[in-house]
Amino acid sequence: MFAIRKQSKRSSAKMGVLKTPHGSIQTPFFCPIATKGAVKSLTGDDLRQLRAQIILSNTYHQLLRPGLSVLKKAHGLHKFMDWHGPLLTDSGGFQVFSLAKIRKILPEGVRFRSHLDGKQFLLTPKKALEIQEVIGSDIRMILDVCPPYPCSRKEAERAVELTTKWAAQTPPSLLRRGLGGGRALLFAIVQGSVHKDLRLKSACELVNMDFDGYAIGGLAVGESASDMFKVLEYTVPELPAEKPRYLMGVGKPEQIVAAVQRGIDLFDCVIPTREARHGRLYFFQDRHPERGAKRRVEGSGFSYESASITNARFAKNFSKINAKSPVRELKTYSKAYLHHLFKTEEPLAVRLATLNNVDFYLELMRRIRSAIRAGTL
């Protein structure tokens, strides 16, 4: 299921292959986000052109729209959206955090009042798995409670308690490993905010249940980057290295590199897609890494910049958006043209920017994997 091909001697970074029903994934990898069933503005063909390995969707949002009856009739989200590679679904646990105003945490699950029509419904751990079954995802997440930051110690304790309790309700048939090659993978999520004892407790309890992989949740919700890495330092070693480790919702390129070095195999983040829609573009700076590089990524041998393409300096910059990209559009259009598209609010602007940023993140992961292979990370 998860085979480690190379373990770094310099750090906890490792390279491997993760098998899923819709294909194998080279690790470490990054999931572009398709919460509502599309990586915003991109098609399935676009994702193939980008050489995406896997994408992420969301239980809560898929339940609301299109809803289970449509998804059943569509024979799952893969066919519906023309994406035939691996698919990961978040459980709805993040909406406990992001939609805090319209939900109530109960012992048996989370009661949401739909942000679309006000209808109430109860999302239980069992229901979350049933929805993910209908979606047909390859990697499924246990419903968790993602507390805000800062939060009281009591709130963090309760989040761990419920997350463990709900994980323990997983039907045993879903946990038996090695049965039927086509079985979806099931991951549990470690909580505990920034409290070491709670994180260790949460990790220990979940690891004993023998899930296919383990996620670290409740980070990148407002705490400082150094607090986040402190949590990783003591939490990651508690998670078995022979199973994939997933840092949810992270992050900036340098944070991904640093997390890989600490033993993380899998990431997702809205940064590339959301920032693309706001005109913030990511570029590698291979030619002049010293000059003008906004960020140098330690230990990885590359520099990058993120810049607002709407800045005046791009108005007459006729260099290609990305001459080296595997994506035809990025090799064809200039930065000046993309600048113009944003200034005039042409929808094509969002699409080209999204292609660029997803391409950047996927290339980042390819560079990380080759650095591990080369022994430099």
Add this chain to the structure above:
RNA sequence: GCGGCUAUAGUUUAAUGGCAGAACAUCGGGUUGUGGUCCCGAACGCGAGGGUUCGAUUCCCUCUAGCCGCC
């Protein structure tokens, strides 16, 4: 040519005899398991001249320009 109305930021405009506000545009910053084309910040202005007044963008006169009528 005559009469009326108007003139405030690049644009559209608000208010005021005592610090001239906004929106869009401009310039810059932000965005972390997506309720998001969003959030934050900056620069930029009283058509010209004269008068009244302690003080005029505001009241008065002249000019200039624009709009609307009438010849």
